[in-house]
């Protein structure tokens with residue numbers, strides 16, 4: 001089965017009956033659809049999947065899915081998901097964030113999640129704005145974007161999450177666009193199938209606070225290159241990329257981090273012998 | 278200063294030296310030899326601000342009775358050298374009948390030592406060590422101390438063999454020869470604090486630190502996942518658990534910071550594995566937002582805070598009971614949770630175990646307030662009882678349609694679906710929510726869920742574990758204290774009892790939820806109470822006054838760290854208070 005042929009009803013089975021709070025036209029609707037399509041294509045039993053998120057419009061996703069979910073605090077989703085996956089390697093664990101959640105307040109965890117390379121799929125819905133708090137700049141916002149909190153713009157260079165992910169050790173790096181749910185679902189399938197930490201940035205317009213992002217549909221294009229496993233080539237590609245190339249941009253071969261569990265555990269009363277006088 | 282307890286057989290020894298002199302190694306060997314000789318004891322290490330190589334002191338108290346505090350004075354001080362001794366002087370009280378062993382190779386002892394009036398005897402430790410091939414002065418000192426305190430030679434040999442196991446036969450023989458030289462010299466010295474020979478004991482004993490004890494309690498309670506970020510003085514819990522968990526089939530992860538570690542354990546516990554982190558004040562402060570998440574999403578977790586001097590980075594290596602307020606009140610919103618505190622080193626096993634039981638049973642965060650004194654001191658204790666709690670999380674095995682994670686069940690605890698359970702899919706939610714777990718800002722949902730989270734904690738039967746109530750239950754004067762302060766208080770009360778004055782002692786283990794009714798029952802018949810704690814602002818006293826509705830007038834004796842409470846100080850305070 002591929003993404004095109006997965007039946008709409010199979011995908012819909014992963015949706016809950018909760019109505020999203022999102023503004024009409026928000027990019028996150030189609031990201032939600034892409035995620036359900038990907039789960040359907042992989043045929044994952046919903047009870048074997050957990051979707052963990054932080055805080056933000058995008059982080060509302062778990063409630064809209066019929067899988068297990070955790071809607072935690074702002075910025076800590078990758079850490080919570082790391083604990084869950086290490087304790088329960090049998091589950092498929094997907095993390096969902098916004099660009100503020102993932103790169104600003106959660107920036108340190110992003111670095112270390114990439115570096116730790118636990119088998120997680122991290123989907124960041126990047127709208128280059130704080131949607132939930134009504135329109136402040138995020139680390140990926142253009143320096144001259146005018147807003148009430150930083151009039152005239154931040155004057156700060158935008159953060160390049162894909163480069164950071166590569167430098168920090170992420171094993172799979174891709175970019176999707178919410179206007180292309182089929183392509184995005186394909187990326188999510190590959191991300192889940194690739195062992196280790198997979199990072200998928202999904203350009204997902206905030207139609208309310210960034211109406212200019214409606215133009216993204218004209219800006220995006222399939223990356224003119226094939227996925228690479230060559231970290232040097234990937235670095236050059238990501239450093240020179242204008243942020244609108246879609247597709248799998250890097251696939252590494254790092255072994256995922258796992259905690260070792262002994263197959264022959266002893267009882268606590270055995271280990272306490274070390275204290276006996 | 279205070280009544281002496283020499284009749285019990287009781288001696289306090291300080292061994293000081295600069296970095297690399299090996300005083301800590303020698304101190305550990307001395308405690309081990311004493312344990313083999315049938316003594317109780319406690320070993321406190323004190324070091325200067327240098328990370329490594331600074332001056333250090335091994336503070337050891339040996340007794341034929343259980344030891345829970347440092348004594349008022351040191352009866353024996355052995356100085357391998359006097360490097361920076363001024364920094365320790367205040368921690369090393371000496372009396373006129375104390376014996377100071379000074380090595381003439383270091384020149385005359387410094388003024389801070391001489392002015393105590395203690396008897397100073399010169400022993401050429403360095404020269405004696407030089408006379409033994411590869412001999413070291415710390416081993417000469419160890420043998421000397423063992424001889425002066427009456428520890429049998431074979432216990433010394435066994436302790437050396439254990440510590441030097443794997444260092445080779447030559448190293449062992451050199452150390453042994455140096456120690457025996459010290460032992461021989463002790464025979465010519467006058468010292469009146471020799472311990473009597475032990476007569477054998479029924480209960481088996483352990484040698485353990487509070488940090489190890491807390492780790493063991495956690496494992497006994499079923500913890501199999503730990504995530505943490507290193508911090509003094511909690512790190513030993515983590516290092517012990519890293520090895521311990523590997524043996525029992527669990528795992529420890531070093532997180533990038535405390536924000537991560539607390540969230541990692543929430544994730545692991547959500548996945549069904551009992552989980553814990555350990556930290557100190559600065560780390561606890563970082564964790565508080567997410568502890569609130571665990572309250573709201575009803576995920577059981579255990580957080581051990583090994584308290585140190587605060588605020589801010591404060592005094593990392595010294596004890597204080599000043600994180601009580603943040604543990605009780607540091608969470609935003611109305612966030613009921615459990616706070617417990619161990620009342621001794623041995624009790625760290627029980628309290629950590631109990632904390633896991635409470636967290637799992639009630640699906641809440643349980644905070645354990647240990648401190649540097651309990652955590653980093655090593656003691657010889659009677660083997661703690663293994664109280665097996667039937668730690669059980671209420672879970673669902675099979676679920677029909679319409680599973681409601683946050684259902685308003687009687688008693689407040691609602692069954693939790695562990696990921697993997699078909700039909701149990703739900704979203705654990707930090708937003709206020711409906712019984713199904715859907716975000717809600719409705720007043721009915723908010724009040725119902727607040728009530729649920731409060732009622733499950735208030736309605737639980739904590740049994741007699743809530744406090745240790747000891748000493749004279751008929752007395753109409755009560756002392757209320759908590760945590761590591763209970764040790765020196767107990768010793769002070771023993772001394773006062775010998776003088777015919779008795780007090781009721783109440784040491785609550787369960788600090789939150791507040792238990793005014795249990796406290797009122799414990800105080801029945803009491804006319805006045807004195808609250809003792811190591812906090813500059815009397816946090817415990819104000820908490821008791823505000824939340825426990827004490828049925829009798831209460832006074833406070835409180836002071837901050839870094840100096841430990843000594844029994845004599847408390848005897849004086851309690852005696853003055855009771856006479857007033």
Ligand SMILES: Cc1ncc(C[n+]2csc(CCOP(=O)(O)OP(=O)(O)O)c2C)c(N)n1
Nearest residue numbers: 055056057058074098099100101130131132
């Ligand atoms: C500790 C904390 N600080 C601030 C907030 C307020 N807050 C909620 S969402 C958010 C930003 C969300 O932006 P982003 O992650 O980009 O997600 P979006 O809403 O755009 O999808 C902020 C600052 C919070 N919830 N918690």
Ligand code: SF4
Nearest residue numbers: 023026057131206207
């Ligand atoms: S504010 Fe923006 S990001 Fe949030 S729901 Fe509306 S369109 Fe989407």
